[in-house]
Amino acid sequence: MKTNPLVCICVPNYNNEKTLSQTLDSLVNQTYPNIIIKVFDNASTDGSIEILRAYEAKYPYLHVIQNETNIGGEANFTKCIENMEGDYSAVYHSDDLYLPQMVESQVDFLENHLDCVAVSTHAQTIDGNSTLTGERYLPDEYTHQKFKIFDDEIALLKTTLKHGNIITCPSVMARCDVYKNKIAFWNGKEYLTSADLDVWLRLASYGKFAFLTTALMQYRVSESSYSYNLARIRVDRGDIFLVLDAYIDRYKNALEKSDFVHYKFQKFKDNLSVMLNRMILGKPHKGYTIDILDWDLFILALSGRLHAKIYIYGWIAKILSWVDFLPVGRYLLKWKRFGK
Structure with missing residues (x-):
């Protein structure tokens, strides 16, 4: 077991100047001492890059990678994966907030559960003004547990069929070698806005996937957020069924x-x-x-x-x-x- 293994936090960003500083402050104030932060700006047209350059100048472990043109959200997520390094890696979002103990708690869990390939956490919800509004859905059977471990992709699939996708996208930390070399890409072309669920299921095929029931991050749900507006005005079938249908077909004999x-x-x-x-x-x-x-x-x-x-x-x-x-x-x- 290493002393303070290196954690690489990748942050895709596009036009989030209003929340970016809060997000970065929550990351540079983590209690865990050995981190590198890489922000992948997707050709923002607001004041994001000026904010990022100021943080880059102040914090030597924070690096900004700026795309010359907008390559799309999924491609930017893939770029995050391709540039991961260290022992553990995560893709956090540039409009959410991360409690000071989040990285330390995730590293501690993975260091003490060597059979787990990834760990996610429960999340509080905040609005556009960063005011606490509640928590994301947590199944009743998990409320009295400190964590839940899914043994494989079938176990995680069964839970998703029962409860929907309970994994908050920017809460997942995984072993870097698996994330970078086995997962490798974000399959937005096939699974659109639910490509994250495909990544979690693929991670679970390489080892156990854990879920911490303590809320260690604050997930923004505001009228300006993409996910909020998508759910509010969506008039076609949810993209999650692209993933569920594919995995049900693959594992139907185990269901x-x-x-x-x-x-x-x-x-x-x-x-x-x-x-x-x-x-x-x-x-x-x-x-x-x-x-x-x-x-x-x-x-x-x-x-x-x-x-x-x-x-x-x-x-x-x-x-x-x-x-x-x-x-x-x-x-x-x-x-x-x-x-x-």
Whole structure:
């Protein structure tokens, strides 16, 4: 076991001048002593590069790599992976905040769990003003555990079918040799905005994947963030199903009936979200039907409050669709958030 193994933190950035300084401050103030920070600026057109150069001049372990032209988000993530070094590596985001003990906690865990190839953490949520708004979804069965270990990609896939993607993208630290030489690239071409889930599943195929239930970072969910607006106005099937469908096809013989029922519920929830968005925006929604009479979904809805809540919203949406979505329904559903 090394003393203070080197950690390489890669940060892709594009036009995040409003949050960049806060993010960098949270990284340079980590309690872990042996880190190198590489920021990959994707040809920002705001004041990002001036901020980055100022930090680069102040902190000798912080390096800025500036793309001459915008190569796209996924290609910039791949560039991060290609330029990793040291013992452990992570791709953190330039609009999120990282609690001082985050890197130290992740390194300590990986050093003491040599069979784990990667570790992620739970996350709090903040708004555009960095005000704490809550926490990301944490399955009830994890709340009394310090960590959860997924033995392989099948175990992580089963959890994703049941709960959705619980891994916060900028919370993952992995062994550098695996990340750089085995994972190698971010497959945005095939999996679009859910390419991160593919990376986690691929990492889990090389060793155990851990999830720390302590919130060690603050994930920004604001009206200006890409992920927020994507979820709010999305009118087509979620990209996560590109990943789930591919991995279900690959591992279908290792899955059980309950896994397929959970997958069915994930599709129900996604179709409901798309259906509501389309109704709110006045778009046709006939291609996104929800089967509220499905017996498996009804039984699953009885298993917990979250499933029941979504199932009830399904009934409401179905009734409103029958009456051509009354204006009062549009007003209420426009402000209603459901699920996790």
